[in-house]
Amino acid sequence: MKKIAILGSTGSIGTQTLDVVDMHPELFQVEGLAAGGNAELLIEQTKRYKPKKVSVGSKELADYIAPLIPAGTQVFHGKEGLVEIAAATEADTVVTAVVGSLGLESTLAAIEAGKQIGLANKETLVTAGHIVTSKAAAKGVSLLPVDSEHSAIFQCLNGEKREQLLGITLTASGGSFRDLTREQLKEVTVEDALKHPNWSMGSKITIDSATMVNKGLEVIEAHWLFGLPYDQINVVLHPESIIHSFVEFEDTSIIAQLGNPDMRVPIQYALTYPDRLPSQATRLSLAQVGKLNFREMDMERFPCLRMAYESGKLGGTAPTAFNAANEIAVARFLKGEISFLQIEYTIEKILEKHSNIQNPSLEEILDADETSRKLANELRF
Numbered sequence: 245m246k247k248i249a250i251l252g253s254t255g256s257i258g259t260q261t262l263d264v265v266d267m268h269p270e271l272f273q274v275e276g277l278a279a280g281g282n283a284e285l286l287i288e289q290t291k292r293y294k295p296k297k298v299s300v301g302s303k304e305l306a307d308y309i310a311p312l313i314p315a316g317t318q319v320f321h322g323k324e325g326l327v328e329i330a331a332a333t334e335a336d337t338v339v340t341a342v343v344g345s346l347g348l349e350s351t352l353a354a355i356e357a358g359k360q361i362g363l364a365n366k367e368t369l370v371t372a373g374h375i376v377t378s379k380a381a382a383k384g385v386s387l388l389p390v391d392s393e394h395s396a397i398f399q400c401l402n403g404e405k406r407e408q409l410l411g412i413t414l415t416a417s418g419g420s421f422r423d424l425t426r427e428q429l430k431e432v433t434v435e436d437a438l439k440h441p442n443w444s445m446g447s448k449i450t451i452d453s454a455t456m457v458n459k460g461l462e463v464i465e466a467h468w469l470f471g472l473p474y475d476q477i478n479v480v481l482h483p484e485s486i487i488h489s490f491v492e493f494e495d496t497s498i499i500a501q502l503g504n505p506d507m508r509v510p511i512q513y514a515l516t517y518p519d520r521l522p523s524q525a526t527r528l529s530l531a532q533v534g535k536l537n538f539r540e541m542d543m544e545r546f547p548c549l550r551m552a553y554e555s556g557k558l559g560g561t562a563p564t565a566f567n568a569a570n571e572i573a574v575a576r577f578l579k580g581e582i583s584f585l586q587i588e589y590t591i592e593k594i595l596e597k598h599s600n601i602q603n604p605s606l607e608e609i610l611d612a613d614e615t616s617r618k619l620a621n622e623l624r625f
Contacts, residue, residue, distance in 0.1 A: 249276035249333050252341035254285040257364045264512045276329040299325030326350040331357035340365040344571050355385045362514040364390035366465040371564040373468035388514040395510035396488035396501035410492045415482035419454035432584045451574045460552020481539040504528050548588050560602040561612035568613045569594035572620035
């Protein structure tokens with residue numbers, strides 16, 4: 245039986261990870277669950293899965309849930325609680341599904357403790373890829389991708405010789421506004437942005453999909469996961485989200501991974517690798533789909549993707565500044581403080597102000613993150 249802990253258990257990836265547990269209850273034991281502010285759902289999850297340890301975002305929430313969960317379950321809170329669930333349970337695999345750079349320190353703690361990582365928190369590699377990958381290699385820890393695109397690349401590369409790889413291509417749905425012009429984007433609302441045409445995701449990732457920041461973060465993540473230079477990482481617009489990504493080899497052969505959009509499939513593969521198990525996901529019928537569409541990425545239409553490539557190529561703390569500025573900008577957009585297009589303007593201005601540090605320490609990364617957030621919060625329009 246595989247023992248797992250989930251960081252971000254009440255979010256989209258976390259709840260779908262528990263769906264996978266429900267599909268195969270004989271194979272998985274939940275050792276720890278960490279959530280942010282959704283105390284009621286965490287209480288339900290704790291009663292159902294009976295983990296030994298749980299964590300919430302604040303001491304107040306910890307005090308609230310303590311008398312409402314099964315006796316014997318220890319309760320933690322805050323960043324220290326995340327680290328406790330990541331590193332100090334009997335789990336052999338930790339699914340890192342918290343959103344944003346909050347997952348960095350807990351993921352590093354899990355790696356230090358020798359846990360295998362089901363990686364759904366792309367910001368961990370975006371902000372500290374050189375630290376995370378080197379520490380994982382030193383500890384003999386696998387970073388198993390949970391994102392559908394990276395899982396697809398991972399599967400396509402199984403058994404292949406990397407030196408014969410020509411490049412990889414991540415597919416992008418285009419998000420809620422893929423067919424709108426720049427002029428039309430001036431009038432969009434939060435409600436409009438949260439209507440993703442293909443995937444069921446949390447609000448932050450859904451907004452990131454619409455701005456194409458999410459794809460930019462995935463490009464940087466792919467650079468670290470697969471050890472590829474940025475000129476070997478491509479992005480193509482694919483509205484149907486049937487081909488999740490593909491790879492091309494020197495002989496011009498292309499291998500792609502296909503399936504209906506369902507995050508439970510890559511989650512399950514990360515948890516059961518190298519084995520495959522039956523899934524409740526809907527089987528794909530290409531005959532019913534009929535046709536698949538693809539478009540070249542327009543970097544002028546989606547400037548956030550361009551800025552992600554530029555930040556990734558600069559390296560150092562530039563991706564940290566990119567990510568931090570975006571997290572603050574998205575939060576401000578969701579609160580109605582700024583417009584949709586001001587998200588990309590925020591990122592651009594913070595990158596202009598950023599003093600890049602090459603090969604940064606963890607402390608320097610955290611400082612760059614804090615400084616970029618402060619500047620993004622202070623930016624006025």
